[in-house]
Amino acid sequence: MLYELKATFRRSAPTLAQDMAGVAALVVLLLGALHLPLVF
Secondary structure: OHHHHHHHHHHHHHHHHHHHHHHHHHHHHHHHHHOOOOOO
């Protein structure tokens, strides 16, 4: 199992920075949406 995790990390290493940037952007959007006032 550890071998499979290492192999997966090696395959996805080039796009890991982009994936992390995407996750950070989603977190920022979520936190921004949660701070909006609820107006009806």
